[in-house]
Amino acid sequence: MESIQQQFVEILGAEWGSMMFSLATNMTFIFAIVVPLLLGVAYLTFAERKIIAYMQIRVGPNRVTFFGIPWLRGWGQPIADAVKAIMKEIIIPTGANKFLFILAPVLTIMPALAAWAVIPFSPELVLADINAGLLYILAMTSMGIYGIIIAGWASNSKYAFIGAMRSAAQVVSYELAMGFALVCVLMMSQSLNLGDIVNGQQGNNLLNWYLIPLFPMFLVYLISGVAETNRAPFDVAEGESEIVAGFHVDYSGMAFTVFFLAEYSNMILVATLTSIMFLGGWLPPIDIAPFTLIPGFIWLLLKIAFILFFFLWFRATFPRYRYDQIMRLGWKIFIPITLVWIVLLGAIMQLPESIRNVFPLNIWF
Amino acid sequence: MIFQDILFYFFSAILIASALGVITVRNPVNSALLLVLSFVTCAGLWLLLEAEFLAITLVLVYVGAVMVLFLFVVMMLDINLDRLREGFWKWFPFGAMIALVMVMEISMVLMGKYFGHEEIPIPEPKGADYSNTKELGRLIYTEYVYAFELAAVLLLVAMIAAIALTLRHREDKKSTDPSKQVKVRKEDRIRIVNMPTEKKE
Numbered sequence: 001m002e003s004i005q006q007q008f009v010e011i012l013g014a015e016w017g018s019m020m021f022s023l024a025t026n027m028t029f030i031f032a033i034v035v036p037l038l039l040g041v042a043y044l045t046f047a048e049r050k051i052i053a054y055m056q057i058r059v060g061p062n063r064v065t066f067f068g069i070p071w072l073r074g075w076g077q078p079i080a081d082a083v084k085a086i087m088k089e090i091i092i093p094t095g096a097n098k099f100l101f102i103l104a105p106v107l108t109i110m111p112a113l114a115a116w117a118v119i120p121f122s123p124e125l126v127l128a129d130i131n132a133g134l135l136y137i138l139a140m141t142s143m144g145i146y147g148i149i150i151a152g153w154a155s156n157s158k159y160a161f162i163g164a165m166r167s168a169a170q171v172v173s174y175e176l177a178m179g180f181a182l183v184c185v186l187m188m189s190q191s192l193n194l195g196d197i198v199n200g201q202q203g204n205n206l207l208n209w210y211l212i213p214l215f216p217m218f219l220v221y222l223i224s225g226v227a228e229t230n231r232a233p234f235d236v237a238e239g240e241s242e243i244v245a246g247f248h249v250d251y252s253g254m255a256f257t258v259f260f261l262a263e264y265s266n267m268i269l270v271a272t273l274t275s276i277m278f279l280g281g282w283l284p285p286i287d288i289a290p291f292t293l294i295p296g297f298i299w300l301l302l303k304i305a306f307i308l309f310f311f312l313w314f315r316a317t318f319p320r321y322r323y324d325q326i327m328r329l330g331w332k333i334f335i336p337i338t339l340v341w342i343v344l345l346g347a348i349m350q351l352p353e354s355i356r357n358v359f360p361l362n363i364w365f
Numbered sequence: 366m367i368f369q370d371i372l373f374y375f376f377s378a379i380l381i382a383s384a385l386g387v388i389t390v391r392n393p394v395n396s397a398l399l400l401v402l403s404f405v406t407c408a409g410l411w412l413l414l415e416a417e418f419l420a421i422t423l424v425l426v427y428v429g430a431v432m433v434l435f436l437f438v439v440m441m442l443d444i445n446l447d448r449l450r451e452g453f454w455k456w457f458p459f460g461a462m463i464a465l466v467m468v469m470e471i472s473m474v475l476m477g478k479y480f481g482h483e484e485i486p487i488p489e490p491k492g493a494d495y496s497n498t499k500e501l502g503r504l505i506y507t508e509y510v511y512a513f514e515l516a517a518v519l520l521l522v523a524m525i526a527a528i529a530l531t532l533r534h535r536e537d538k539k540s541t542d543p544s545k546q547v548k549v550r551k552e553d554r555i556r557i558v559n560m561p562t563e564k565k566e
Contacts (some may be wrong), residue, residue, distance in 0.1 A: 001524065019368055100398075131496045135421045142429025146401070153394060153440050161440075168437050192498055305542055328543065 030150035088253035100154035105258035108147025163246025167237030198281035225270035275303035
């Protein structure tokens with residue numbers, strides 16, 4: 001590292017050299033995050049098709065393979081799908097607002113990728129270790145909605161517009177519950193830095209994870225996350241049985257694929273955040289020999305995969321929510337629960353030491 | 366320093382252009398989207414001022430929630446711009462007054478040396494571990510707690526008023542009551558009848 005920095009300084013001069021060096025290192029880190037993420041998205045679609053197929057007693061994709069190797073049958077499917085999507089023509093409807101029509105998928109994928117900047121993969125491995133990490137995540141995920149609204153409006157189509165309106169109302173409502181659930185997390189950890197949040201869950205075993213004292217918040221966060229990513233059973237924005245494909249009904253080819261990529265990378269993001277904030281991030285479940293030998297990064301991946309399985313499981317088993325039921329769940333159930341939990345948590349934190357020792361919740365503070 | 370200067374001029378140029386666009390563009394949806402752009406670039410400028418909490422909150426609250434609802438309404442309503450422009454001369458004196466106050470404030474900043482601004486020490490850049498979230502929290506909940514609570518009560522009053530003005534109970538609506546639906550048991554709805562099969566004649 002040092003010698004590369006020296007070379008940069010020699011070639012470009014003291015001021016520009018160090019600046020260009022930090023730019024180059026950051027770009028390398030960004031590629032190191034984004035490329036595996038996109039591969040993960042590709043194979044998440046494969047996992048989804050396979051898992052849902054097995055749940056419905058089917059086989060799922062089992063044809064495309066690499067170099068004719070028989071036991072890899074099906075594993076080439078995501079690559080074949082990607083090639084197909086790139087080859088397809090992007091059709092822009094005549095009545096559409098061309099600029100916004102093209103801008104919408106870009107605005108959807110941008111926050112979905114930008115939010116990964118502050119995710120800590122292990123104690124040292126984080127691109128931007130900023131103080132206000134949790135706030136940054138909230139701000140980025142709240143911007144994802146623009147792509148959907150703009151797509152629905154710019155398509156100049158009724159189905160797309162209905163999908164966009166549904167999605168806007170739904171995402172704004174669930175964002176509140178999600179934010180309040182995260183307020184509980186930051187009250188426990190007393191920090192907005194995601195690395196500090198994981199370190200706050202450090203202990204001998206998984207009883208120290210925020211999952212246990214904040215169990216209702218875990219459920220609220222996970223369900224709001226499903227709603228926020230417009231996944232089944234909250235996929236009224238797409239609602240293929242009612243409004244064809246919702247906001248992206250007029251998109252084709254790569255423009256559609258970008259929406260698809262954004263949806264799946266948002267799923268992975270929500271799963272990652274859930275594992276960081278409630279399941280102890282890179283921490284092993286029990287601090288004894290066989291578990292501590294596995295690197296923290298692997299633990300994080302396992303937890304992400306565990307949460308992602310829930311997403312696929314939900315899709316295979318739950319019927320789609322009716323729109324008024326979605327709104328009721330968000331406003332009348334989740335927000336009251338989170339508000340009560342915040343007050344309760346604050347009250348426990350303010351209790352004098354002697355009472356807190358008797359109080360059962362105390363062992364986690 | 367030069368990199369920060371480039372960023373400053375970059376954000377400022379976009380901010381000014383998009384803010385001009387908000388008031389000149391004919392299509393209300395484009396105008397609202399340009400307002401979003403100006404909020405985002407404004408947040409970028411605040412980040413340069415080391416006000417990361419305020420910058421991220423600006424994006425979170427205004428871009429992520431307020432403007433989404435704003436766009437929602439603007440897209441749904443078919444706004445007639447000619448009617449909006451009708452009252453221009455009627456409201457012109459009021460708008461001009463606000464503009465005058467703004468110009469005075471800006472000129473006070475720009476001509477700071479006549480108002481003794483130069484005596485105020487230049488704020489020192491803070492270290493990387495300095496959290497202005499904590500600092501703001503401490504100020505809000507100690508020194509400015511009454512102002513903070515007053516603002517909160519004001520918002521609560523506005524919220525309750527908005528709900529009270531728009532909430533209407535209709536007698537003839539047919540919405541379902543989920544708690545009643547949950548309470549329903551099999552016995553309330555169906556009756557199982559045991560019938561002997563009929564003999565074929």
